[in-house]
Amino acid sequence: MKFLCVPCDKPMQLLEASPPDRGSVSLVYSCDACGYEMAMLTNPQETQVVTSLGVKIGKEGAGESKCPFTGMLADMERDEDTLRWTAGARERLSSVPEFVRTMAKSGIEKYARDQGYAEVDEKVLDEARSHFGM
Amino acid sequence: MKSYYDITGDGGSNILEQVGAMHAAIDEKLAGVKHRLAVGSGKGGVGKSTLTRQLATALRQRGNACAILDADLNGPSQARLSGLHDVPLLPGAEGVALPKDADGIGVVSLGSLIPESEAVSFDTVAAGDSYTWRATREFTAVAELLSSIDWGHLDYLLIDLPPGAERTLQFAEFLGSSTAFMLVTVPSDLARGVVARSVAALRGTPNRVLGYVENMRGYWCEACSDVRPLFPESERVDLGIPRLGSVPFDPQLAAACDRGEPAIGADRPWWVAIQKLAEVVEETIQTKPSSE
Numbered sequence: 001m002k003f004l005c006v007p008c009d010k011p012m013q014l015l016e017a018s019p020p021d022r023g024s025v026s027l028v029y030s031c032d033a034c035g036y037e038m039a040m041l042t043n044p045q046e047t048q049v050v051t052s053l054g055v056k057i058g059k060e061g062a063g064e065s066k067c068p069f070t071g072m073l074a075d076m077e078r079d080e081d082t083l084r085w086t087a088g089a090r091e092r093l094s095s096v097p098e099f100v101r102t103m104a105k106s107g108i109e110k111y112a113r114d115q116g117y118a119e120v121d122e123k124v125l126d127e128a129r130s131h132f133g134m
Numbered sequence: 135m136k137s138y139y140d141i142t143g144d145g146g147s148n149i150l151e152q153v154g155a156m157h158a159a160i161d162e163k164l165a166g167v168k169h170r171l172a173v174g175s176g177k178g179g180v181g182k183s184t185l186t187r188q189l190a191t192a193l194r195q196r197g198n199a200c201a202i203l204d205a206d207l208n209g210p211s212q213a214r215l216s217g218l219h220d221v222p223l224l225p226g227a228e229g230v231a232l233p234k235d236a237d238g239i240g241v242v243s244l245g246s247l248i249p250e251s252e253a254v255s256f257d258t259v260a261a262g263d264s265y266t267w268r269a270t271r272e273f274t275a276v277a278e279l280l281s282s283i284d285w286g287h288l289d290y291l292l293i294d295l296p297p298g299a300e301r302t303l304q305f306a307e308f309l310g311s312s313t314a315f316m317l318v319t320v321p322s323d324l325a326r327g328v329v330a331r332s333v334a335a336l337r338g339t340p341n342r343v344l345g346y347v348e349n350m351r352g353y354w355c356e357a358c359s360d361v362r363p364l365f366p367e368s369e370r371v372d373l374g375i376p377r378l379g380s381v382p383f384d385p386q387l388a389a390a391c392d393r394g395e396p397a398i399g400a401d402r403p404w405w406v407a408i409q410k411l412a413e414v415v416e417e418t419i420q421t422k423p424s425s426e
Contacts, residue, residue, distance in 0.1 A: 002141050009136055014146030023259030029145060045267065048260035052267040054274035055152040092225035097278035099256055100223060103247045104230075107222025129224050134231040 003038065005031035012038070023047050083109045086121040156274075159281035163229065166287040169419050170313040171344070172205075172305055176332035177325045178297035181349040182318045184391055185381065186294040187215040188405075190239050191398065192412035198289035201232060201240030203279065205305065206296040207254050207272050213245030217394035221246050229284035240288070242279055273308055299328065303335040311340040314419055316378065320350045321364075326371035333373050344418045345376035347411060353383040354403050361403055378418065379411035 003012040012029040015037065023044025030037045042050075085093070096104045111128045112120050144150060164170070173186045183206070190200045204212035213219070216235040224231045232240040244254055256271050258264065285291065293313070295305050306315065315336055319329040329346065336343050352361040361382045384404040399405050 001147070002138055002144055004136055004141070006135060011136070011141040011143070011145055020259065044260040045263050048258050048263075048267040049270060050149065051259070052256075052271035052274055053149065053153055054156055054278060055149050092227070095225045095282055096223050096230055097275065097282050099275055099278065100244070100247055104223040104225070107220065107247075108224065111222065125224060125226065128222070129226060129231050132221050132224065133234055134224060134226075 003029045003040070005034060005036055007036075008033040012036075020047065083112055083117070084119040086119065088122045089120045089125055092122065092125060156277050156281055160277060163281050163283060163285055164291070167285055167291045168289050170291050170293065170309065171415070171419065172293040172295055172302075172309060172313050172315050173318060174295035174302040174305065174315060174332060175297060175318040175325075176299035176302060176328040176330075177319065180318050180320045180325055180329075181381075182297070183211045183215060183294050184387070185318055185347060185349055185408075186292050187212060187391075188387075188408045189412055189415065190290070190292050191237060192408045193290050193416070194237055194239055195409075196412055196416065198416075199287060200290045200292065201285060201288050202242070203276075203291060203293045204241070204243035204245065205276050205293050207244055207275060208296065210243045210245035210248075210254075212241050212243035212294055213247075214250075214394050215391055216241045216243075218243070218246040219394075223247065226284060230282045232283055232285060240285070242283055269304075273304070276308070299331040299335050302332040303339065306336055306339040306341045309341075314342040314344050316344050316415065317346040317373075317375070318349050319346055319373070321348050321367045321380075323368055323371050326373060330371055330373055333375055342423055343375050344415065345378040346373055347378050348380040350383040351380040353385070356385075376418075378414050379407055381407040381411065 004010070005012050008031055010031055010033045012031050015028045015030045017028070018026040025042045025047055027040045027042075028037055029040065093101065093105060093108075108120060108125065108128060111131065112124050115124075115127075117124055173182050173189070175182050183204075186202060190202050194200045202212050202216075204210045216239065218233060218235055218241055221233045223233070233242065233246065234240050248254055256268075256275070258267070258271075260267060293305070293309065295301060302315070302317075306313070317329055317332055319325045333343065333346075350364055351367070353364045354360075355362045364383055382403050384399070384402055386399060386402065387404055
């Protein structure tokens with residue numbers, strides 16, 4: 001979706017976005033030429049259709065995405081860690097698709113607990129791979 | 135006034151670029167896969183998943199490195215068929231490790247992650263209106279699996295599709311032209327008629343359709359040591375594609391599938407048929423189509 005300032009015949013640029021409110025996102029676009037501003041207010045279905053495309057969401061996405069719309073959507077609450085995770089292990093965990101990450105994490109933590117570990121690091125992850133024959 | 139196509143960029147949303155990056159990541163992760171074969175059918179309940187699993191076993195026995203992606207997110211069955219329980223997705227240095235069953239066949243199935251008593255669900259801000267976004271989210275989920283798994287070097291990646299002629303077409307467009315298709319039916323005109331719609335839908339795509347498999351062509355009767363009729367057999371509905379093989383139903387196989395045990399039964403007719411099917415699939419997929 002693109003926005004055009006009709007009087008100037010110039011594409012408008014995303015200026016700011018407000019945090020999601022009950023599934024709705026407010027995006028402000030402005031025209032660099034005349035300074036005119038307009039807002040797009042999405043309904044929850046529109047918000048969901050965009051997020052269903054798998055664009056970055058959540059806190060990590062906010063840092064990487066140029067777009068507040070995709071970057072800030074669904075600033076989901078994070079599960080409290082039940083085991084400590086090292087930065088390296090957490091980085092690896094981020095490669096697991098988000099929709100199954102919680103399940104993967106709990107499975108890994110179960111393995112770590114069963115083995116008596118208090119912390120999940122890359123060594124534990126590699127060891128688990130061997131344990132499960134991967 | 136400028137049109138959509140006169141304007142470069144999207145004013146900062148970056149959405150199309152992210153979707154494009156996802157597809158690039160899939161291509162990168164599947165670079166080591168020689169053959170992608172989607173197993174589909176317009177009709178549900180014809181044995182796609184069982185056939186996929188057994189075909190993988192037979193291909194593996196012929197020395198091929200194989201993996202299965204269970205793309206039927208709402209009815210995943212490959213985990214049970216493969217005996218994979220409580221195997222977490224484990225992130226490695228090159229992506230998520232490919233879970234493998236006792237036969238060394240890679241199996242990616244939501245069934246190993248989500249208890250059968252739970253529905254597969256996704257976070258949403260549009261609760262109650264899932265018909266507006268669910269299909270898109272499901273394809274994205276498959277894309278996320280394809281692009282995150284470290285598939286490594288494989289001879290065959292078998293993709294077990296959900297039922298539905300429209301789904302078959304959507305997966306052809308989603309997986310790209312390098313994915314070949316094999317369709318499954320049972321020998322009744324009811325099923326063949328529905329599968330014919332999938333054939334028609336695929337005709338409009340550049341994807342290669344190797345042919346179809348006639349599953350449950352009779353059942354193996356232990357008492358009479360013979361394959362007995364199961365469906366009213368007819369071929370009045372012409373599918374217009376080659377028949378790659380016919381596989382009889384075997385209650386022993388059904389029981390083994392329920393238990394998630396390999397059911398290779400030496401000379402049982404279904405296994406002989408599956409072995410023959412694997413041979414035909416190998417020959418067919420490695421032969422360039424005449425139009426190329």
